[in-house]
Every structure is written in structure tokens, then in C-alpha cells.
Amino acid sequence: VQGADEVTVILSDKRKFKAKVVGTDPETALAAVQVDAHDLVxxxxxNSDDVEVGDWVLALGSPFGLKETVTAGIISATGRGNVGIAVYEDFLQTDAAINPGNSGGPLVNLRGEVIGINTAIASRSGGNMGVGFAIPSNMAKRIMEQLMHEGHVDRGYLGVYLQPLTEELARSFGVDPNTKGALIGDVIPGSPAEAAGLKAGDIITRFDGRPVDSADALRHAVANTKAGSKVKVEFLRKGRSQDVFVTLGHRSEASVASSTPQSRRDQAVVEAKLGIAVAALTRERAKSLGYPENTHGVVVTRVTPGGLAQVADIRAGDIIVAVGDTPVDSVESFRQAIEKQDLAKGVRLQLLRDQIRRFVFVQAR
Structure with a gap:
């Protein structure tokens, strides 16, 4: 319905109704529309939470204008994210044929219950290739209820930047490499997370009593919790279990150098080890990169192709603020910190990129 001047609903018995758009949620690509009609079934x-991989499903829609088309398949995967369709993605994946024109149609189980809303396909040709996605009915129901009662979706806001917890990063933080959770790369100043005492490097393992398996899982859990709710957050800090209570905010409100001879030698040592060149982060350089003048760290000026840093996704312009648990504020302190590390075992670095702190793990292989 985005950009539409008028919306018309056509029923299977050929009746047509002008519809009123009650509300839209671009972050999940859903909308609620209302019609003034009678004798509707x-x-x-x-319950989409009960769906399992292998369940048989039917997809209904009007592919290529062919009305009331039904195709069959199975659930190929659940909880599918990072597809690039919407901000919040928790799709059911199916191999039931979905083509242009199926979007918005129901995905039903063999009891005739709607368990999803057909949304998109992954295709190189533009047609069905056996990889289709549907928004789970439970997510659609939550969005629908908020749109009907509020006219918009109110999502909780924690105020952290999350990243996946890899085995290497888990080991570097002193926790079991098989630990499930979401790693906090940075905490937004003035956020509910900062007020509760959460810090970069904390690994969130449970949110409001529910286990957190990944960064995406936590992102969805926070978004599905009403703003203003006080929730318990359990996390690991330096290998030790801790917990805090956080009062969630409103996401909508939140949305809205020259080198000396010595430094050149230091740089050569670092470049040989990591495959990067670094320079002092002067006030002028920090300001030119869009950071406060009092930002501490060293700036990456060059990345050697194929080196350890490039493999770890370190980029020119990144600001390295810590090596392991050691903050760095000069090329010399950075060099000393690196020389103390065993790259065969690996080292965790904390970076600033695009105003956001994140962690990377560098290891010689």
C-alpha cells in the first residue's frame, strides 16, 4: 500500500471494497487495512511458533495475475534473517512456489490455519527457484494488534550495538567458545543500557527470562517488548555471570599526522605483524573523521591485501581503541600492546567505525 492513493480489496466472490489503511509498519513490510463489509469469514x-522444518504448507496468491492459485511445499527453515527485505526479519522459508503476485497471500498448514504471510523470494531469474519467505503469523498478529489500536508500532529500545559472538571472540573474553549470546560492541550514551550499567564487551545470554541465542534473537526480543517495560537482562562480563534490570525506552524516539623516525619504525613492526599501518589520532584527524577531538586510539591508514587485518575485516579509517583489555592512545602504546600478544592464539581488538564500537579477532593461521 506504500504510495497508493487508493486501496481496493477484491474478495473471492468478486465483491470489491474500497479499503482504509489503518496503519503501516515499514520495518516489517506489513500494513493493516479495513473494509466496511458483512458476511465475511x-x-x-x-501458531507459527509451533511450525517445524519439514511441515507441509500451501501458498495462496495471484502469481502473474493468475487469481486464487495454490502451490504446495514444505517449511525449509524457520527464523531466517539477514535476507535484506526488512529491518526485522524472522522469516519462515518454504519451497512452495512463490512468484510475483504472491506477496501478501497466506501460507497455511494442512489444517487450513494461516501460519505466515508470503513476502518475497530469493531468485536469480525473478521467478520461483524454491526459496520463498513468509512473515510468521505470530509476528503479523502482534503488528496487526498494535496498528489497529495505536495506528503505529511501538518497539522497545535498549541502546546497544550488537554483533555475533564468534568462537574466537568468546575465547578472548574468557568464556566457553560454544556460549550462545549477543555481544555488545558499543553502548549508546544516554541509553537505557548505559543507565543500567551494561558495557561494551558484555555478552547477553538471557533477556526477560528467555535465552538469547544470537544478536538477531536479542534484537527481535527487545523490539517485541513494550517500551517502558522493566526487564531482567542476564550477561557475562569477563567470564562471570551478572544481571541487571533495564527499563526499555521507545525505539521511535531513539531512532529519531606526521610520523617521527621512531613512529615509522613502530609502524613497520605493526604492519609486518598485522598487515596494517597506523598513525596517531590527533585532534585534527579525529575531527576530520567525525569524532570528538578527545577520542583516544590510533587510526588505521593502510591495510595490506591478504594480511591478517584484512582477513579480520579491519579497514582503513578504523580507529583502534583497545588491544584485548588494554586501551591504546598512541602508536607506541599500540605497538607495545601488540608485541605482548601471541598472534598464533589470536588477539581481540576493539574498533570505532562509523561512530560505532565493534570487536574483531585477529589470528595467524
Whole structure:
């Protein structure tokens, strides 16, 4: 309905109604529309949390204008994210044929219950290749209820930048490499997370009593929790379990150098080891990169192709602020910190990129 001047709903019995857009949620690509009609039989919503891989499903829609088309398949995967369709993605994946024109149609189980809303396909040809995605019915129901009652979706806001917890990063923080959780790369100043005492490097393992398996899982859990809610957050800090209570904010409000001879030698040592060149982060350089003048660290000026740093996704312009748990504020302190590390075992670096702190793990292989 985005950009539409008028919305028309056509029923299977050929009746047509002008529809009113009650509300939209671009972050999940969903909308609620209302029609003034009688003698309608509502579809039964199923519980998408009960869906399992291998379940048989039917996809209904009007592919290529062919109305009331039904195709069959199975659930190929659940909890599919990082597809690039919407901000919040927790799709059901199916191999039931979905083509242009299927979007918005129901995905139903063999009991006729709607368990998803067909949304998109992954395709190199533009047609069905057996990889289709549907928004789970439980997510759609939550969005629908908020749109109907509030006219918009109110999501909780924690105020952290999250990143996946890899085995290497887990080991570097002194926790079991098989630990499940979400790693905090940075905490936004003035956020609920900062007020509660959460810090960069904390690994969140449970949110409001529910286990956190990944950064995406935590992102969805926070978004699905009402703003203003006080929730318990359990996390690991330096290998030790801790917990805090956080009062979530409103996401909508939140959205809204020259080198000396010695430094050149230091740089040569670092470049040989890591495959990067670094320079002092002067006030002028920090300001030119868009950071406060009192930002501490060293700036990456060059990355050697194929070197350890490039493999770890370190980029020119990144600001390295810590080696392991040791803050760095000069080329010399950075060099000393690196020389104390065993690159065969690996070293964790904390970076600033695009105003956001993040961690990378560098290891000689």
C-alpha cells in the first residue's frame, strides 16, 4: 500500500471494497487495512511458533495475475534473517512456489490455519527457484494488534550495538567458545543500557527470562517488548555471570599526522605483524573523521591485501581503541600492546567505525 492513493480489496466472490489503511509498519513490510463489509469469514490464525522444518504448507496468491492459485511445499527453515527485505526479519522459508503476485497471500498448514504471510523470494531469474519467505503469523498478529489500536508500532529500545559472538571472540573474553549470546560492541550514551550499567564487551545470554541465542534473537526480543517495560537482562562480563534490570525506552524516539623516525619504525613492526599501518589520532584527524577531538586510539591508514587485518575485516579509517583489555592512545602504546600478544592464539581488538564500537579477532593461521 506504500504510495497508493487508493486501496481496493477484491474478495473471492468478486465483491470489491474500497479499503482504509489503518496503519503501516515499514520495518516489517506489513500494513493493516479495513473494509466496511458483512458476511465475511475470517481466516484462522495458527501458531507459527509451533511450525517445524519439514511441515507441509500451501501458498495462496495471484502469481502473474493468475487469481486464487495454490502451490504446495514444505517449511525449509524457520527464523531466517539477514535476507535484506526488512529491518526485522524472522522469516519462515518454504519451497512452495512463490512468484510475483504472491506477496501478501497466506501460507497455511494442512489444517487450513494461516501460519505466515508470503513476502518475497530469493531468485536469480525473478521467478520461483524454491526459496520463498513468509512473515510468521505470530509476528503479523502482534503488528496487526498494535496498528489497529495505536495506528503505529511501538518497539522497545535498549541502546546497544550488537554483533555475533564468534568462537574466537568468546575465547578472548574468557568464556566457553560454544556460549550462545549477543555481544555488545558499543553502548549508546544516554541509553537505557548505559543507565543500567551494561558495557561494551558484555555478552547477553538471557533477556526477560528467555535465552538469547544470537544478536538477531536479542534484537527481535527487545523490539517485541513494550517500551517502558522493566526487564531482567542476564550477561557475562569477563567470564562471570551478572544481571541487571533495564527499563526499555521507545525505539521511535531513539531512532529519531606526521610520523617521527621512531613512529615509522613502530609502524613497520605493526604492519609486518598485522598487515596494517597506523598513525596517531590527533585532534585534527579525529575531527576530520567525525569524532570528538578527545577520542583516544590510533587510526588505521593502510591495510595490506591478504594480511591478517584484512582477513579480520579491519579497514582503513578504523580507529583502534583497545588491544584485548588494554586501551591504546598512541602508536607506541599500540605497538607495545601488540608485541605482548601471541598472534598464533589470536588477539581481540576493539574498533570505532562509523561512530560505532565493534570487536574483531585477529589470528595467524
Amino acid at each position: 475470517p481466516a484462522t490464525l495458527g
